[in-house]
Amino acid sequence: MSSLIQVLAKYRSLLLNGTEITLIISVITIVFGMIFGSLMALMKMCRIPPLRWFADVYVAFIRGTPVLVQIFLIFYGLPIMGIHIPAIVVGGNDISRIVSGSIALVINSTAYICEIVRAGIQSIDRGQREAAQALGMSDTRVLWAIILPQAMRNIIPALGNEFITVIKTSSQVSVIGIAELMYTANTIRGISFKPIEPLVIVALIYFLITFVVSLILSAVERRMRRSVR
Amino acid sequence: MDKPVISIRGLRKSYGTVSVLKGIDLEIRKGEVVVIIGPSGSGKSTILRCMNAMEDMTDGDIFYEGQSLREMKKYADLRMHVGMVFQHFNLFPHMTVLENIMYAPVKVRKEPKAEVYERSIQLLRKVGLEEKKDVYPAMLSGGQQQRIAIARALCMKPDVMLFDEPTSALDPEMVGEVLEVMKNLAQSGMTMVIVTHEMRFAAEVADRVIFIDEGVILAEGTPDQILIHPENPRIRTFLKNKL
Numbered sequence: 001m002s003s004l005i006q007v008l009a010k011y012r013s014l015l016l017n018g019t020e021i022t023l024i025i026s027v028i029t030i031v032f033g034m035i036f037g038s039l040m041a042l043m044k045m046c047r048i049p050p051l052r053w054f055a056d057v058y059v060a061f062i063r064g065t066p067v068l069v070q071i072f073l074i075f076y077g078l079p080i081m082g083i084h085i086p087a088i089v090v091g092g093n094d095i096s097r098i099v100s101g102s103i104a105l106v107i108n109s110t111a112y113i114c115e116i117v118r119a120g121i122q123s124i125d126r127g128q129r130e131a132a133q134a135l136g137m138s139d140t141r142v143l144w145a146i147i148l149p150q151a152m153r154n155i156i157p158a159l160g161n162e163f164i165t166v167i168k169t170s171s172q173v174s175v176i177g178i179a180e181l182m183y184t185a186n187t188i189r190g191i192s193f194k195p196i197e198p199l200v201i202v203a204l205i206y207f208l209i210t211f212v213v214s215l216i217l218s219a220v221e222r223r224m225r226r227s228v229r
Numbered sequence: 230m231d232k233p234v235i236s237i238r239g240l241r242k243s244y245g246t247v248s249v250l251k252g253i254d255l256e257i258r259k260g261e262v263v264v265i266i267g268p269s270g271s272g273k274s275t276i277l278r279c280m281n282a283m284e285d286m287t288d289g290d291i292f293y294e295g296q297s298l299r300e301m302k303k304y305a306d307l308r309m310h311v312g313m314v315f316q317h318f319n320l321f322p323h324m325t326v327l328e329n330i331m332y333a334p335v336k337v338r339k340e341p342k343a344e345v346y347e348r349s350i351q352l353l354r355k356v357g358l359e360e361k362k363d364v365y366p367a368m369l370s371g372g373q374q375q376r377i378a379i380a381r382a383l384c385m386k387p388d389v390m391l392f393d394e395p396t397s398a399l400d401p402e403m404v405g406e407v408l409e410v411m412k413n414l415a416q417s418g419m420t421m422v423i424v425t426h427e428m429r430f431a432a433e434v435a436d437r438v439i440f441i442d443e444g445v446i447l448a449e450g451t452p453d454q455i456l457i458h459p460e461n462p463r464i465r466t467f468l469k470n471k472l
Contacts, residue, residue, distance in 0.1 A: 125317075125319075127315060127317050127319040128321065130283060130315065130319065131313075131315060131319035131320075131321070131378075132321075133283065133304075134281060134283065134308055134312070134313040134315075134382075135308065135309075135332075135333035135337065135382075135385060136305040136306070136308045136333060136337050136338070136385070137305070137333065137337055138305060141336070141337070145332070145336070146321055150321075150322065150323050153323065
């Protein structure tokens with residue numbers, strides 16, 4: 001116990017920095033994952049076959065390959081494709097790596113969120129769409145004002161699960177040298193010669209983050225449930 | 230005789246190889262209350278759903294105020310004039326009663342909010358649910374939800390109201406309150422087309438009763454001709470089984 005506190009005190013700023021990077025990457029992934037995931041879900045259900053096929057193939061491929069492979073593919077693949085992210089260093093962190101890692105995680109999360117959103121939309125009774133159309137609403141309005149709000153409410157538990165998965169999965173971008181929590185743990189292990197303590201500390205930090213997120217989500221869920229039959 | 234608001238000409242509807250409507254001709258005149266009856270699966274609801282373009286037609290055409298539905302590019306305009314009440318109410322569960330009623334007039338037709346509010350309150354009073362204006366549909370009984378659904382459709386100031394088995398999903402003790410609202414509406418001169426299994430109600434409010442069987446109109450006439458003194462043996466058996 002005392003050695004835990006020792007490590008914590010000594011490498012406080014490293015750990016804080018790592019936590020910050022983990023949070024930044026997770027928030028970026030969740031925000032863009034939600035946007036692209038929802039768009040992908042709409043593509044999957046749209047009337048234009050090529051868009052539907054693209055979404056189907058995308059989801060199948062991303063869900064069917066390891067995230068670690070995807071992270072490496074983006075990290076080494078982007079420069080090969082001629083996309084170079086300038087290496088800007090801010091506060092000791094290489095932004096280009098963070099961007100590359102985040103892109104990989106967004107690509108990954110988009111596939112999962114797409115499936116969650118699609119299931120949510122399809123869970124809404126057909127009568128809701130009909131009633132809205134019968135009141136003269138356009139298809140776009142039916143979707144945004146009637147279907148999506150109800151779908152979102154239904155999928156909050158599944159989304160919460162995905163958000164927590166994203167936070168934990170972000171540890172994998174340590175392999176491309178992003179100084180997030182997992183990377184920080186390994187750094188501290190190397191310089192302190194203590195193999196266990198840094199791991200226990202980051203495990204606790206991960207747990208703290210995911211626990212707070214799940215508390216927030218269940219509060220949101222409770223609020224939304226108020227109007228449910 | 231008034232000009233027809235809706236006229237249906239040679240309407241056919243099939244789902245794949247199954248033919249549901251086999252040539253329906255029907256006119257709905259202004260201020261008229263038309264009740265459509267018939268066995269389950271006879272195509273009653275399908276006719277109604279074709280009238281506001283919820284289903285597309287396989288053959289034939291429907292004219293609203295002389296305009297062909299086939300020539301309409303968008304149905305929003307038509308649907309604002311033709312209100313519909315569903316068997317399962319279909320209130321929006323994420324909106325309060327008032328939001329349910331006010332949404333379409335305010336957001337779709339861009340009417341001033343204060344005006345719509347006034348009208349909504351009046352309609353809620355009419356269906357006897359003014360005190361429920363701020364609750365969510367989940368807190369209401371089936372009968373209350375259906376009365377709200379009627380108020381919601383009426384708030385669009387429709388010229389015609391379509392009722393698709395409005396009491397079929399209700400507990401027996403709630404049927405009366407919904408029929409009462411519909412009766413008042415009929416007396417106020419609203420043009421109504423009602424698909425229902427409530428024969429006594431049909432006899433009471435209908436100007437004209439249409440009997441449909443296997444996708445064709447088997448008979449049409451006054452409630453007396455169709456419901457009270459039916460000549461057609463098919464209708465007689467149908468009515469006998471109803472009682």
